[in-house]
Structures are given as structure tokens and as C-alpha cells.
Amino acid sequence: MKAAVFEAANRLSIQDKPIPQLAPGDVLVKVELCGICASDLMALRGEITDYSPPVVMGHEVSGVVTESRRDSVKVGERITVNPMISCGECHYCRSDLDKYCQELYGIGHDIDGGYAEYLRIPRQAVENGCLLSVPNEIPAEEVMFIEALGCCLNAMRETIFRESVAILGAGSIGLTFVKLAKLRGLQTFVVEPLGHRREMAEQLDADCVANLDEIPKLMDVANGGVDTVILATNNIDALDLMFKLAKRGACLNFFGLFPKGNELKLELEELHFMGYKILASWAFSRWSMNESRKMIVEGAINFEGFLTHRFPLEKAVGAFENTANRHGIKTALVP
Incomplete structure (x- = not known):
């Protein structure tokens, strides 16, 4: 499969990688769209340091399950992900503050994310509720905004x-x-x-x-x-x-x-x-991600007109340049 790999500061390459193999409890997702987040751009520029290259970035995902090693997750489901994988047991996790967990690691930050044709969701993420299913009639162009909306809802709650x-x-x-x-x-x-x-x-x-x-x-x-x-x-x-x-x-x-x-x-x-x-609000909570999903599914909010630029995965470098130059509103990669 094709993937855009963040190798180091100012180094993004398109590589051929094997389709991820699943362990028990894992889920495989065919990526439909993955939005380019400002934090990914900053990491590529070397401006922030909370990424673990080499890694496939991308955490604003819309995709469809193509293989599942967990009975509760069905092939064909449209999903997005909560990209923060935490221990689920510490004080922070019990308080819905997973982002402060000392064992936290992130999809698209520390393990491969959505700038690829396929994305593996590990068992721990599935068990922690990081896989958010949506009705198939909800367009991918809306689903990809669930994570960003979750961040904003978290900030609104704190402000x-x-x-x-x-x-x-x-x-x-x-x-x-x-x-x-x-x-x-x-x-x-x-x-x-x-x-x-x-x-x-x-x-x-x-x-x-x-x-x-x-x-x-x-x-x-x-x-x-x-x-x-x-x-x-x-x-x-x-x-x-x-x-x-x-x-x-x-x-x-x-x-x-x-x-x-x-x-x-x-x-x-x-x-x-x-x-x-x-x-300073940042990221999201499990509450805000679930609320975001609910608002989009129920039509309480929509993102019509936000996604202004789509780039094929092979042109990921150009997509990042488009984002850096602030063209349009939102840019996404299409595997």
C-alpha cells in the first residue's frame, strides 16, 4: 500500500508499505479521507516535538472496516478514531483526562496513522473505545471532522x-x-x-x-x-x-x-x-468525542464548504504546501 511517511523534520516521503497484519482484537480500516491537521504541519516543519518519526501521520480519519478480529466490530462499518490510546486505568484516564496519561501514545503520532491506504487500529485502542462507528449514510466529508469538532467541544466546555x-x-x-x-x-x-x-x-x-x-x-x-x-x-x-x-x-x-x-x-x-x-485547551476528551459524533450523526452541525482541497496520497507534499500557504479552508488526503 502507499503511505506518506514523516521521516524527520522537513522530510515527508511516499513509500510502499505492506498492508498491516492484524493481531487478535485488532481492526483494519480502509481510509477514505484524512484531514491535514496544523499539528502535523508543525511537526513536519520541526516546530513541535511530540511525534515519533519515522511514522505515518494522520489522525483526522474517515474510513471503512475491511477486516476485524473483534466480534463487536463489523466489516463494512464506517468509522473514525479517537487517536489517543491511554492505559485506561490511571487517575487521569478515570477522570476522562486521557491526554495526560503517562502511558499515552497516539495514532498518527507514535504509531502509523491515516495518511495511508489502510490503517490498523490496535486491540488496546478498540478496547478503550477509540473506534467510533457512524451510520454509513453519513458522508466521509463529515466524519473526518469528528476529531477536530471534539477538540473544539472540549474547549467550549472548559471556557x-x-x-x-x-x-x-x-x-x-x-x-x-x-x-x-x-x-x-x-x-x-x-x-x-x-x-x-x-x-x-x-x-x-x-x-x-x-x-x-x-x-x-x-x-x-x-x-x-x-x-x-x-x-x-x-x-x-x-x-x-x-x-x-x-x-x-x-x-x-x-x-x-x-x-x-x-x-x-x-x-x-x-x-x-x-x-x-x-x-489553554487542547485535544479532546472521551465525552467530547462522543458528543461530536452525536452532533454530526444527528445533523446538529455540519461542515459543508469546509473541505476545499483534496489531494491524492501520492501528492502529499503538495497537500502540506497547500495547507502551509493557507489556501482554502481544509485540505485532506485521499488514498
Whole structure:
């Protein structure tokens, strides 16, 4: 089978690999689509270090079971995966905080993921409930967003909201936050430098969408500031903007992942008297993944128009370049 292998920083190669062989309890999936996540791009650039190359990356998967060594999983099921495989027994796992498990390893991070024709789901992942089945009538183009939506739902659960929210960045994650904010009835502001992404935010009925030179207009509409700011980008210039937009007592969620070495410096007396609530949400929980699946299956949310670019697996390098250049909204590989 063909696979896109992350070999080392700035080295991605297309290789012929054997179709994975299954052990008892394993499941084999034929990959339909696999979205390119910003974290994969950052790993390829050498900006983050939580990957274990050489490895087939890819964790935003939609696929169909083609072979199963577990009675409860049937051939022909359409699935996605919770890519975090944990021990299932420690304090963190018992608290639905698997991402902090000391024995955690990840599909597409530490073991081969979805940038390939076939993906093996190991027995431990299946037993931990990491295989999420969806009705076959749910399109692959929706299923591939379950993991990303799970991350956003987890952040929404952790964040303090009142009446208004500003979302900085309108890529696929920022636009997902727009959808969730509108479902929550929040006055929703978006800041995005790229015109085609601002247009998408407007189509999703954001209350005010601004370019970087239109911040005064946004502040005027927001009556001087917002109750919550969600950083959905890793543009370093957005850090100052977060605090500029925030009211006293606002909640600031640093959702965007920055390259290693970046720092946030705060004047602590000002922090104290401004009363900011600062947090950094990342990844998902088992609750948020299940809720994400439920919302997509029930039609409570959809991702129409998000998947703007598809590349065959053989052109994975070009797909990463497309993502790096911020063309469209979301790019996926098609094995």
C-alpha cells in the first residue's frame, strides 16, 4: 500500500508499505479521507516535538472496516478514531483526562496513522473505545471532522462564556468555534486577515468579521471589548490582540498551538486587577468525542464548504504546501 511517511523534520516521503497484519482484537480500516491537521504541519516543519518519526501521520480519519478480529466490530462499518490510546486505568484516564496519561501514545503520532491506504487500529485502542462507528449514510466529508469538532467541544466546555466571544483566526478550527458559538447564542466576533476565510465566517452568520486593520470597528460594535477570546491561530501577533479585545474579567483561551520556544509575558499586577481567566485547551476528551459524533450523526452541525482541497496520497507534499500557504479552508488526503 502507499503511505506518506514523516521521516524527520522537513522530510515527508511516499513509500510502499505492506498492508498491516492484524493481531487478535485488532481492526483494519480502509481510509477514505484524512484531514491535514496544523499539528502535523508543525511537526513536519520541526516546530513541535511530540511525534515519533519515522511514522505515518494522520489522525483526522474517515474510513471503512475491511477486516476485524473483534466480534463487536463489523466489516463494512464506517468509522473514525479517537487517536489517543491511554492505559485506561490511571487517575487521569478515570477522570476522562486521557491526554495526560503517562502511558499515552497516539495514532498518527507514535504509531502509523491515516495518511495511508489502510490503517490498523490496535486491540488496546478498540478496547478503550477509540473506534467510533457512524451510520454509513453519513458522508466521509463529515466524519473526518469528528476529531477536530471534539477538540473544539472540549474547549467550549472548559471556557467561561457570558454574552460575547471573539475568535482569532478563521481556519477550519476557528470556523468550527464560530458554529458552536452561534449555537450557544453568543454575540460572535471574528478576526481573520485572509479574505476568503472572512467570507466564510460571514456566511456562518458571525455578528462582526474584521480584518486586522478593522479592529476599531470591531471594538465599537463590541462596546469596548468582549467577554471571551479564543485564539484559533498561532500567529504571534495575535497575542497582543487577545488582551486588547478582552474586557475586564474576560476569559482567554490559548487554543492555538505555538512552536516550541515562544513565550507569553504578563505584567502580574495588571493581570491581577484585570481579573483575566487564562487557560489553554487542547485535544479532546472521551465525552467530547462522543458528543461530536452525536452532533454530526444527528445533523446538529455540519461542515459543508469546509473541505476545499483534496489531494491524492501520492501528492502529499503538495497537500502540506497547500495547507502551509493557507489556501482554502481544509485540505485532506485521499488514498
